[in-house]
Amino acid sequence: MGGGSDEEDEDLPDAESEPEEEISSDEEEEEEPQPPAQAYLSLMKSLAESAPNKAKRRKLDHQPSAEETPKTTGPKPQAETEAEETKVQKPQGSGEDPDFVDEADGEEEDQVDEAAIEDLFDQDDDLDAEDPFEVHFDSPKDDVVQPRIKAIKEGGWTNQRAIQNSLRIQLSVPKVEPTQEQPLPSPITGIADLKLKKRLEESMAPKRAKFDAVEQTVAPLLFNYHDLLYCDRTVAGGQSVRRMACLHALNHLFKTRDRIIKNNAKLSKHQGEDDLELRDQGFTRPKVLMLLPTRQSCVKMVDMITSICEPAQQENRKRFDDSYVEKHTKFSDDKAEDFRDLFYGNQDDIFRLGLKFTRKTVKYFSQFYNSDIIFASPLGLKMAIGSIEEEKKLDYDFLSSIELVVLDQADALLMQNWDHVVFIFKYLNLTPRESHGFDVTRARHWYLDDHAKYYRQTAIFSSFNTPEMTELFRTSCQNWAGKARLQPEYQGVLSTLPIKVKQTFSRFDAYSVAAEPDARFEYFTKAILPSIAKRGKDAAGTLLFVPSYFDFVRVRNYFANNPAAETITFGTICEHTDVPVASRARSYFLDGRYRVLIYTERAHHFMRYQIRGVKRVIFYALPDNPLFYKEIAGGYLAKSEQSMLLEAGRGTVKCLFSRYDAMKxxxxxxxxxxxxxxxxxGDTFDFV
Known part of the structure; x- marks a missing residue:
């Protein structure tokens, strides 16, 4: 375990920290605040009604820490853990919560000696009108911001498109009059082009003076506080994405913290003067939220942060390593590179971690209300907020002042449960129910006006785009600075299959998104299934790939109960299937006892089964991940040819699609x- 705090360490003031009182089990329930018509007056009223020193530290039920439970050795489908979100309760008694550590009650606000100001702050701490932090957060111009916020409320956006480094960029900015084209941010090629805190610049310059291609693409939008949907994240570029996200987060945190401490010194010097107004805070302390798929992905982010800021001490680091780091993951040789990258190490997808910074120390497992950065999986954070069935008891105040949200490996979060992500965004930047000791005289005006969501920056990094991500980006990313979506021009994977195979794409019509599942099912049962039934024994070796679990249940039940499919023996493998059952299904499929094997996208994502005996593949719907198409349509059929189960060139692939599948x-x-x-x-397209 790392050492305690150095006496010289400076911390954020108590105005954004939480007294460590436990809430009593019989505490009176409070009503959830409604969206205020006059946000400032409503806020003052709600805070006046709450006790001035009343705050709470939630005790949360959670998975045991690594010291208590053996670590898993294989990927665990999210479906196996979703039910746990309904079981969250406050445990009786005062047992230790594995997500947090006890901290001293009422940490005193840092008192800065006037003579020590020169030593405490970087020389770059003076105001810089061109610094994006000043422009966006600290000193935004009302004549620029307010018309944009009004346009956002009215749904007025203007879109511009460009091609840069083989990426399609769509830049959306609030539509204000007079309308004028918004140029892309100036290129950033290295550390020298950034407005960084001096300590970060000195730390990074020797390591990363020049940025690589991924960093140069991401940095201009990220450091200029645009919302970002980056849809070209690769395994090779993952480290670059993490580096930019962590550097930006630290730069934002350090500038916020140092400004607060410096203003504390000013207030101390000018005590009793009424004309000094310093607006530098939000309602609560946490400023950065990082949503990640696994504990190992959290380890990678934390390691990147510590490598950048180089803290003198890391408090509770041993406990973090014991709970989050797993070094002995074993994979078979046939696992893909992206699978190894995602599932290497600790694969637990229920976690939440608070990280607190002082000048020389990083503290792990800090209480949320005392944290600067919150790392969490979507399910882990949803459990921390509480059960939707007990709406009045939800605790989301610690999300009220989040100014930067990072979703890394969003494609992996999609394979878990995207509804958890949507749930979290619903409770971001809401007016808190309790005061949590915040000083209204120091709160930024846009917090008091209920405009925090228009200043929050959201950065989503994914290997590809999906309708779910696009919808979240459209509805929940309302940044007044604008937002940008980046995705590549695709060459396709048809010609990259390792063997020659006939690939047929059949389009069916659907009148709306809501009607599409029924139209797909009708097309499958009338146009595809009869040909399987007629083939009889020749249908053996048919793999039916069904991405959606809801479609999987519907198709499985049809095979089991409808007379039209009574002659077809079949097996199933989905994300809920136990490994022994899946092994038996694969064995029966190989020896022909199952002529058809129904297989889901999530099962492939979590397990990457190597299924033998495949002679033809039917895609009930296309996979979101194009690598899955290559692995199944090409890899499975290639193995059958190599094992002499399939004559060379005789394998077939058939895919169903509608106009709503354009992204896939x-x-x-x-x-x-x-x-x-x-x-x-035409509605049929053949490729060889």
């Missing part, structure tokens, strides 16, 4: 083909 289809057939396949009169 583009990644598989390529950007140049997708438009024609969606719009042309």
């Amino acid at each position: 289809l583009e990644r598989i057939v390529g950007t140049k083909r997708v438009g024609k396949m969606i719009a042309e009169q």
